[in-house]
Amino acid sequence: MAYKPSLRRKSDELDMELDIRPVMNLMVVLIPLLIAGAEWVKLGIIEINVPPAKTGGPGTGDDQNEQKEQAKKLGLTIAVSETGITIGNAGMILSGEKGEGPTVERKEDGSYDYAVFREKLIEIKKKIIGQGFVDENRAVLTASADIEYQIIVDIMDNLQTYKDDEEKVHALFPEINFSKILQ
Amino acid sequence: MAFQPSKSKKNLKEEEGALNMNSMMDMMTIILLFLLKSFSTEGALITPSEQLRLPVSQQGEKPKKELTVSIAKNSLMVNDAVIMDVADIGKEVMLIPPLASRLSDYAAQEHELEIDVGKEFTHEVIIEGDEKIPFELLFKVMYTCSKTEFYKMRLLTVKKGS
Numbered sequence: 001m002a003y004k005p006s007l008r009r010k011s012d013e014l015d016m017e018l019d020i021r022p023v024m025n026l027m028v029v030l031i032p033l034l035i036a037g038a039e040w041v042k043l044g045i046i047e048i049n050v051p052p053a054k055t056g057g058p059g060t061g062d063d064q065n066e067q068k069e070q071a072k073k074l075g076l077t078i079a080v081s082e083t084g085i086t087i088g089n090a091g092m093i094l095s096g097e098k099g100e101g102p103t104v105e106r107k108e109d110g111s112y113d114y115a116v117f118r119e120k121l122i123e124i125k126k127k128i129i130g131q132g133f134v135d136e137n138r139a140v141l142t143a144s145a146d147i148e149y150q151i152i153v154d155i156m157d158n159l160q161t162y163k164d165d166e167e168k169v170h171a172l173f174p175e176i177n178f179s180k181i182l183q
Numbered sequence: 184m185a186f187q188p189s190k191s192k193k194n195l196k197e198e199e200g201a202l203n204m205n206s207m208m209d210m211m212t213i214i215l216l217f218l219l220k221s222f223s224t225e226g227a228l229i230t231p232s233e234q235l236r237l238p239v240s241q242q243g244e245k246p247k248k249e250l251t252v253s254i255a256k257n258s259l260m261v262n263d264a265v266i267m268d269v270a271d272i273g274k275e276v277m278l279i280p281p282l283a284s285r286l287s288d289y290a291a292q293e294h295e296l297e298i299d300v301g302k303e304f305t306h307e308v309i310i311e312g313d314e315k316i317p318f319e320l321l322f323k324v325m326y327t328c329s330k331t332e333f334y335k336m337r338l339l340t341v342k343k344g345s
Contacts, residue, residue, distance in 0.1 A: 002186070004186070004189055017201075020204060020208060023208070024204070024208070024211075027208075027211040027212075027215060030215055030218075031211065031214055031215060031218065034215070034218035034219060035218060038218060038221055041341055042341070042342040043237070043243075043245075043246050043339060043340070043341060043342065044240055044242060044243020044244060044245070044246065044339075044340050044341070044342040045243050045244055045245075045246045045309065045337040045338065045339055045340070046240065046242070046243055046337065046338040046340060047244070047335070047336075047337055048325075048335075048336045048337070048338065049334070049335055049336075080318075143318040144318065145317055145318060145319035146317045146318070146319065147317065147318040148314065148315055148316070148317065148318075149238055149312045149313065149314050149315065149316045149317075149318070149321055150238040150239070150314040150315070152238075152318055152321065153238040153239070153240050153314075153338065153340055154238075154240075156240070156338075157240050157241045157242060160242065161242060178322060178325060180319075180322055
């Protein structure tokens with residue numbers, strides 16, 4: 001009877017495998033760490049550049065004083081109140097559908113009608129563009145004392161830019177000044 | 184003559200069920216690279232809390248870290264240090280004195296830095312307001328900021344649809 005083949009003969013075939021356990025450990029630690037540090041909420045900023053305060057309050061919408069006389073000024077003012085949004089300037093107020101009250105009335109469910117508001121602004125912008133107003137990009141925003149911040153931000157969203165039918169973004173009145181209603 | 188089947192070899196072949204980790208490693212590597220790419224080293228700009236919920240906006244540029252003035256529902260903060268309670272702000276005053284003095288300190292510091300090491304004073308301030316604060320309060324804070332040389336204001340918002 002022949003001997004049975006030696007079991008040791010196979011032992012020179014080294015069965016090597018890369019030990020990936022340390023790498024796995026590293027991954028397991030790193031991934032939660034990076035997920036925790038990742039930016040989940042995208043933040044944005046709205047720029048407001050007020051001329052340095054010397055006299056008077058901020059956001060009075062005045063350009064340099066020496067230009068005051070000869071320059072044509074639009075002085076567009078947006079006023080937000082409990083009843084709606086009023087668009088006007090120093091001389092006149094754009095009247096609403098009923099002929100009185102705010103230009104864009106508040107909807108029945110309590111929200112402001114931004115679509116109509118934007119349409120009116122686009123209309124104004126088209127009329128005044130190229131007419132040589134020094135402040136054709138400027139609007140003064142004012143509101144009643146208890147209007148919420150979110151509404152102000154919504155108004156600014158609609159005031160600064162608009163999208164046309166081809167999804168192109170156009171500037172409307174990107175320079176916003178703030179003002180306070182004198183009561 | 185055939186060998187008699189070995190009795191010791193019969194039990195030798197143990198099932199070696201090694202988990203195949205290759206695909207998992209691939210996945211992990213991709214996730215790791217992706218997360219490393221989106222990792223920001225600038226640090227958190229805001230400390231989210233129930234008292235400070237930022238308003239939602241459609242637009243806005245990427246914010247940089249600057250001096251922050253936060254208007255929460257109950258308190259007023261500069262760089263996360265509480266200055267005063269919102270309830271303590273007088274009805275009639277426009278300027279908020281504690282905020283003004285703190286901001287003046289920062290402005291003086293910035294001026295010193297500008298002279299000493301040439302770091303430019305940007306006059307920028309980030310205003311973080313809660314979405315529910317009234318316009319009057321926001322306006323008072325903005326007025327105070329502009330009076331204390333921080334006239335380039337940025338309103339911090341959360342971008343919609345991201």
